[in-house]
Amino acid sequence: MERELLILGLLKAQSQHGYKINEFIEKNLGRVSNMKKATAYSILKRLEKEGYAESSPGQEGNRPTKLVYSITEKGEKRFEKLLREVLASTDETIPxxxxxxxxxxxxxxxxxxxxxxxxxxxxxxxxxxxxxxxxxxxxxxxxxxxxxxxxxxxxxxxxxxxxxxxxxxxxxxxxx
Amino acid sequence: MERELLILGLLKAQSQHGYKINEFIEKNLGRVSNMKKATAYSILKRLEKEGYAESSPGQEGNRPTKLVYSITEKGEKRFEKLLREVLASTDETIPxxxxxxxxxxxxxxxxxxxxxxxxxxxxxxxxxxxxxxxxxxxxxxxxxxxxxxxxxxxxxxxxxxxxxxxxxxxxxxxxx
DNA sequence: CATCGATTAGTTATATTTGACTAATCACAA
DNA sequence: TTGTGATTAGTCAAATATAACTAATCGATG
Known part of the structure; x- marks a missing residue:
C-alpha cells in the first residue's frame, strides 16, 4: 500500500515512464523503499487498470517508444486517501x-x-x-x-x- | 524469513499439524504476526521439501488423519541460523x-x-x-x-x- | 434422530513480488 | 567500422501470500 502511495506521489510530481520511476527509487530512495523494478511496473499496470493512472506512448530521441504514465483525477483522490490512511494508522505488526x-x-x-x-x-x-x-x-x-x-x-x-x-x-x- | 523462524520455533516447542500452528498464531500471536493460514501451510510444505521438517500422518479420536510436522536436526540448525540473523541485523526499510x-x-x-x-x-x-x-x-x-x-x-x-x-x-x- | 451452525483441517484460485532474462541503443576504443 | 560493455526499457517465470472455497465432524437443540 505504501508502494502504491509512493508511485502515485512520484507520478503526481511528474508524468514518467516505468524505467524512470524505478531508476529514481533505486538511486534516490534506496533507503526509503526496496521495491524492485518488476514490482514498480506491475503496480503501474494495476494503477492504469483501476483508472488511477493513464499511459500514452512517448518518444525521446531515437529510442523506441515507451509508455509514459500520468496520474488521473481519480488517482489524485486515491493518493490523498492513501496518504491519510498511512498518516493516521499505526502499524502494529512486530518487527x-x-x-x-x-x-x-x-x-x-x-x-x-x-x-x-x-x-x-x-x-x-x-x-x-x-x-x-x-x-x-x-x-x-x-x-x-x-x-x-x-x-x-x-x-x-x-x-x-x-x-x-x-x-x-x-x-x-x-x-x- | 521471520515467518519461517516463527514456525520453526513453534515446531521446536512441539510437533504439531498445520491447523494447530495457525490456530496458535491467530489466537495467541495475533499481535506478533499477521501470517494467514494458507501461508502457514505453504511454509510447512516448503520446510519439509527442504528437509527442515518432516511430516507423518497422525490420528486423534474419530477425526480424519492429518499431517503432523516435526522439526528435524537440520531444521534446528536452520532455526539457530535464522535466529542469529534476525538478532544481529538491523531492518533498514522505512515504515x-x-x-x-x-x-x-x-x-x-x-x-x-x-x-x-x-x-x-x-x-x-x-x-x-x-x-x-x-x-x-x-x-x-x-x-x-x-x-x-x-x-x-x-x-x-x-x-x-x-x-x-x-x-x-x-x-x-x-x-x- | 434429523438438522444446523460451529469447529477442524485443509486446498485452490488469485494477487503480489522478485530474480532472471531479453533486446534495443549508446558511447567509445581498437 | 566494428566490436564491446554500459545503459535503457522493459517482460516473464517462479516464489510468496492471501482470500475464498471445500468438506468432514462435532455438539446442541427441537
Missing part, C-alpha cells in the same frame, strides 16, 4: 527482530550478546548517517520523517545498551 | 508512515494535524496495552521484546507530540 528476541532463551547468553553487540554497532552507524543527512530546504515532511527515524534509532540504541548490560550481568552470575 | 510523512506538504496542515492526532491516540492506547501486559515468568525474551515495543511507542509518542505542536504553530502563523 522480525522482536520475534527473534522472543526466542532468545534458545540461544546461549554468550551468543546472544555477540548478536546484540553487532546490532548495536549497526544501529549507531545508521544513527550517524541520518544525523548527517542534509536538511531539505523545501518540503518540511522529509526532515520530519528523518527526525522520526533518528528518534527511533536512539530509542533502539538505548534499549540495546540496557539489554546488553542486563545479559552481561547474567553471564557473571551463571556463565553458560 | 509506511514515514513514507507518508514525506508527502505531508501535499496535505493541508489542518488535515495533517487531524491524522497525526488520531495516530497519537492510537499510539497511546497501544502503549497502555503493552504496559499492562502480564510479565512472562519463564522466558526472559518475551519480556525484553515487550519492553522494546514500549520504548519504541514512547519514542513515537514523543515525536508525535512535538511534531503536532510544531504544525500547530504553523497554523497560527498561516492558517490554510
Amino acid at each position: 522480525a527482530f522482536e520475534i527473534g528476541m522472543m526466542f532468545i532463551d534458545h540461544e546461549s547468553v554468550r551468543d546472544a550478546l555477540a548478536c546484540l553487540k553487532g546490532r548495536l554497532e549497526n544501529t549507531e552507524r545508521l544513527l550517524d548517517t541520518y544525523r548527517n543527512a542534509p536538511k531539505h530546504p523545501n518540503g518540511l515532511g522529509i526532515d520530519l520523517a528523518i527526525d522520526r527515524r533518528i528518534r527511533m534509532y536512539e530509542a533502539d540504541r538505548d534499549w540495546l545498551k540496557e539489554t546488553i548490560a542486563l545479559l552481561k550481568k547474567q553471564t557473571e552470575i551463571d556463565p553458560n | 509506511a508512515f514515514e513514507i507518508g510523512m514525506m508527502f505531508i506538504d501535499h496535505e493541508s496542515v489542518r488535515d495533517a494535524l487531524a491524522c497525526l492526532k488520531g495516530r497519537l491516540e492510537n499510539t497511546e492506547r497501544l502503549l497502555d496495552t503493552y504496559r499492562n501486559a502480564p510479565k512472562h515468568p519463564n522466558g526472559l525474551g518475551i519480556d525484553l521484546a515487550i519492553d522494546r515495543r514500549i520504548r519504541m511507542y514512547e519514542a513515537d509518542r514523543d515525536w508525535l507530540k512535538e511534531t503536532i505542536a510544531l504544525l500547530k504553530k504553523q497554523t497560527e502563523i498561516d492558517p490554510n
Whole structure:
C-alpha cells in the first residue's frame, strides 16, 4: 500500500515512464523503499487498470517508444486517501527482530550478546548517517520523517545498551 | 524469513499439524504476526521439501488423519541460523508512515494535524496495552521484546507530540 | 434422530513480488 | 567500422501470500 502511495506521489510530481520511476527509487530512495523494478511496473499496470493512472506512448530521441504514465483525477483522490490512511494508522505488526528476541532463551547468553553487540554497532552507524543527512530546504515532511527515524534509532540504541548490560550481568552470575 | 523462524520455533516447542500452528498464531500471536493460514501451510510444505521438517500422518479420536510436522536436526540448525540473523541485523526499510510523512506538504496542515492526532491516540492506547501486559515468568525474551515495543511507542509518542505542536504553530502563523 | 451452525483441517484460485532474462541503443576504443 | 560493455526499457517465470472455497465432524437443540 505504501508502494502504491509512493508511485502515485512520484507520478503526481511528474508524468514518467516505468524505467524512470524505478531508476529514481533505486538511486534516490534506496533507503526509503526496496521495491524492485518488476514490482514498480506491475503496480503501474494495476494503477492504469483501476483508472488511477493513464499511459500514452512517448518518444525521446531515437529510442523506441515507451509508455509514459500520468496520474488521473481519480488517482489524485486515491493518493490523498492513501496518504491519510498511512498518516493516521499505526502499524502494529512486530518487527522480525522482536520475534527473534522472543526466542532468545534458545540461544546461549554468550551468543546472544555477540548478536546484540553487532546490532548495536549497526544501529549507531545508521544513527550517524541520518544525523548527517542534509536538511531539505523545501518540503518540511522529509526532515520530519528523518527526525522520526533518528528518534527511533536512539530509542533502539538505548534499549540495546540496557539489554546488553542486563545479559552481561547474567553471564557473571551463571556463565553458560 | 521471520515467518519461517516463527514456525520453526513453534515446531521446536512441539510437533504439531498445520491447523494447530495457525490456530496458535491467530489466537495467541495475533499481535506478533499477521501470517494467514494458507501461508502457514505453504511454509510447512516448503520446510519439509527442504528437509527442515518432516511430516507423518497422525490420528486423534474419530477425526480424519492429518499431517503432523516435526522439526528435524537440520531444521534446528536452520532455526539457530535464522535466529542469529534476525538478532544481529538491523531492518533498514522505512515504515509506511514515514513514507507518508514525506508527502505531508501535499496535505493541508489542518488535515495533517487531524491524522497525526488520531495516530497519537492510537499510539497511546497501544502503549497502555503493552504496559499492562502480564510479565512472562519463564522466558526472559518475551519480556525484553515487550519492553522494546514500549520504548519504541514512547519514542513515537514523543515525536508525535512535538511534531503536532510544531504544525500547530504553523497554523497560527498561516492558517490554510 | 434429523438438522444446523460451529469447529477442524485443509486446498485452490488469485494477487503480489522478485530474480532472471531479453533486446534495443549508446558511447567509445581498437 | 566494428566490436564491446554500459545503459535503457522493459517482460516473464517462479516464489510468496492471501482470500475464498471445500468438506468432514462435532455438539446442541427441537
